[in-house]
Amino acid sequence: MSHLPLRLVAASLRExxxxxxxxxVQAEYVERYGSPDEAPLDESxxxxxxxxxxxxxxxxxxxxxxGWKSRSGVHxxxxxxxxxxxxxxxxxxxxxxxxxRRVLTHLEETARRAGVQALVLETGTAQPEAIAMYASDGYExxxxxxxxxxxxxxxxxxxxx
Numbered sequence: 001m002s003h004l005p006l007r008l009v010a011a012s013l014r015e016x017x018x019x020x021x022x023x024x025v026q027a028e029y030v031e032r033y034g035s036p037d038e039a040p041l042d043e044s045x046x047x048x049x050x051x052x053x054x055x056x057x058x059x060x061x062x063x064x065x066x067g068w069k070s071r072s073g074v075h076x077x078x079x080x081x082x083x084x085x086x087x088x089x090x091x092x093x094x095x096x097x098x099x100x101r102r103v104l105t106h107l108e109e110t111a112r113r114a115g116v117q118a119l120v121l122e123t124g125t126a127q128p129e130a131i132a133m134y135a136s137d138g139y140e141x142x143x144x145x146x147x148x149x150x151x152x153x154x155x156x157x158x159x160x161x
Contacts, residue, residue, distance in 0.1 A: 004058045004059065005058075006056045006057070006058060006063070006064060006097075006099045006102050006103075007056065007057045007058075008054045008055070008056050008057075008102070008103065008106050009054060009055055009057065010052065010053070010054055011053055011054060011055040011065075012043070012046075012047065012053060013043040013046050013053050013067065013087065014043050015055070017055055017062035018053070018055060018062070018065060018087075020062065021055075021062060021064075021065045021087075021089055021091065022065075022087065022089075024089070024091060025037075025087070025089040028089075032124075032126040032127065033124065033126055033153070038147070039146065039147035039148065040147070041086060041087075045069040045070075045086075046067040046068070046069050046086060046087070049114070050069060050070040051067060051068055051069035051070060051083070052067055052068055052107070052110050052111070052114070053065070053066075053067035053087070054066055054067065054103065054106060054107070054110075056090075056099055056102070056103055058094060063090060063091045063093070063094035063099065064089065064090045064091070064094060064099045064100065064102075064103050065087055065088070065089050065103070066085065066086075066087060066088040066089070066103040066104065066106070066107050067085070067086050067087050067107070068083040068084060068085050068086065068107050068110070068111050068116070068119060069083060069084055069086055070082075070083055070084075070116075071083055071084040071120060073145070074120050074142075074145045074146075076118055076120060076142045076143075076158040076160075077118065077158075077160060079117040079118050079160070080117070081115055081116055081117045081118075082116065082117065082118050082119070082120055082158075083111045083114075083116040083118075083119055083120075084119070084120050084121060084122075084146075085104070085107055085119055085120070085121035086121075088100065088103065088104065088107075088121070088130070090103070100130075100133055101133060101137065104133070104134075104137060107119065108159070108161055111161060112161040116161055117160065117161060118158055118159060118160045118161055119139075119158065119159050119161060120142060120145065120156065120157065120158040121134065121139070121156070121157050121158075122144075122145070122146050122147075122148060122154055122155070122156050122157075123154075123155055123157070124148075124151075124153045124154055124155060125153045125154075125155060126153065131155060134157045135157075137159070138159050139157035139158060139159045140157060140158060140159065141155065141156065141157060142156050142157060142158040143156065144156045
């Protein structure tokens with residue numbers, strides 16, 4: 001895959017291209033962790049106004065995705081309007097081109113415009129490249145939350161917007 005610009009478009013997690021990328025990331029989770037991500041996610045949670053979801057295209061091929069959803073019960077820094085990053089993924093053939101950072105920046109910008117004060121996310125120790133990217137982009141370790149909070153492999157991060 002050549003180094004072409006990434007075009008981000010507002011989308012739905014229910015779209016065909018999104019489903020294909022979700023299948024890819026779930027297969028990667030099986031490879032890295034031994035099982036798919038089983039955390040419950042209602043696809044509509046990533047729909048406006050309480051969320052947003054984007055697909056990243058190189059030409060006509062969807063190679064990246066990411067979204068955010070309003071999140072209650074998590075209050076880093078005492079803030080109340082929090083959103084959680086969900087379904088961040090870049091296909092293997094499109095990695096190491098800055099696309100993940102581009103998606104993350106877009107998520108931050110759209111969440112900020114929607115009044116979100118901070119973003120939080122969960123990742124795991126089997127994804128050191130994701131941890132490195134989040135840390136280099138100003139995300140700080142926070143108290144674990146969510147479906148996998150109990151796991152010694154989970155790492156939770158947050159960033160004030």
